Structures are given as structure tokens and as C-alpha cells.
Amino acid sequence: MKDNILSMLGLMRRASALAIGYDNTADGLNSGKVKLVLVPSDASEKRKKDVELALRGRNAISVNLPYTADELAEAAGVSGCAVLGVKDLGFADSLLKKLAETDEEYAGAYEELHRRNEKAKRRRNETKKYCKKNQREGE
Numbered sequence: 001m002k003d004n005i006l007s008m009l010g011l012m013r014r015a016s017a018l019a020i021g022y023d024n025t026a027d028g029l030n031s032g033k034v035k036l037v038l039v040p041s042d043a044s045e046k047r048k049k050d051v052e053l054a055l056r057g058r059n060a061i062s063v064n065l066p067y068t069a070d071e072l073a074e075a076a077g078v079s080g081c082a083v084l085g086v087k088d089l090g091f092a093d094s095l096l097k098k099l100a101e102t103d104e105e106y107a108g109a110y111e112e113l114h115r116r117n118e119k120a121k122r123r124r125n126e127t128k129k130y131c132k133k134n135q136r137e138g139e
Contacts, residue, residue, distance in 0.1 A: 005098050006067065006075035009084070012091050013076045019085030020078055022047065026054045034085035036092035036113065037062040040069040047082050059116075060085075063096070063109050093117040 012018045019028040028034035037051055037060055048064075055062055065072070073080050086092040093113055100110040 005095065005102075006071065008091070008095055008098070009072065009075040010077060012086060012088070012095075013078075015088070015091070017086060017088035017091050018076060019087060020076060021081050022050060022054075022083045025051075025083045025085035028085045028087060029054050029058045029060055032059070033087045034060055035089050035116075036060060036086040036096065038072070038084040038086065039064045040072050040082070041066055042068045043082055051083060061092075061109050061113055063099070063106060065099075066103070089113075089117045089120055 009018070013020070019025040019034055025034055025037055029037070037055065039048060039051055039062060041064065043051075043064075051062055067075075069080065069082055072084060076084065086095065093110075096106055096110040096113050099106040
């Protein structure tokens with residue numbers, strides 16, 4: 001399962017769904033694009049505190065991963081990173097689901113993110129339905 005999770009990070013990178021490094025992740029949080037912040041197991045206390053401060057007032061979730069920064073960097077195809085930010089809600093949902101399957105510690109974060117993902121899907125479908133209705137009435 002570990003390889004599955006790490007390979008998923010590589011897929012996210014290729015899909016441009018990752019903010020790599022603290023600065024890019026913080027920028028993504030400020031713009032509302034980052035939905036999930038991934039912190040490696042060997043992150044310093046200062047970096048963890050920085051992430052905590054960046055998350056204040058933001059609609060994102062942070063999880064401490066069981067992987068080191070080197071493992072995350074290798075999976076993402078970069079030379080080093082202290083933090084990763086997932087910008088796509090679907091990818092974030094899938095990643096947390098896999099983590100929750102391996103460790104109960106991630107179950108609460110998965111449930112919250114899954115609820116948000118379902119809400120976003122519902123909104124997209126309602127918007128599509130509304131747009132189609134307006135197109136029919138406007139003809």
C-alpha cells in the first residue's frame with residue numbers, strides 16, 4: 001500500500017495537482033487552491049508550526065504522513081521538499097482514503113475531506129442542471 005500512496009504523489013505531480021515546498025503550499029492556501037497539506041514525518045517543529053499558522057482561517061486540512069521528506073521528494077520527482085499541498089479535491093480524497101485504509105489515524109481527516117468532495121460534486125451537478133435549464137428557456 002505504501003508504494004500505491006507514493007506513486008499517487010507522482011501522478012498528482014504530473015497532473016499539476018501538487019504545490020511543492022512550503023512557499024508554494026502557503027501561496028496555494030492563501031489563494032484557496034490547496035485542499036490538503038501533507039507534512040512528512042521528519043519535518044522540523046518550526047516547519048510544523050509554520051504550516052499550522054498558514055492553515056489558520058483556511059478551508060484546508062493538514063496531515064502528518066508516515067513518510068520522510070526524502071521519500072516524498074523522490075515520489076514527487078523533486079530534489080527536496082518539506083511540505084506538499086494537494087490542489088485537487090478528488091486526488092486529496094483518494095489519497096486520504098488510501099491512508100485511512102492503512103491507518104485509523106487518518107479516518108477523521110478522510111471523512112471530513114470526503115464530505116467536502118461530495119458537497120463540491122453536488123454543487124457542480126446543480127450548476128450544470130441550472131445552466132442546461134437556462135439554455136432551454138432561452139432558445
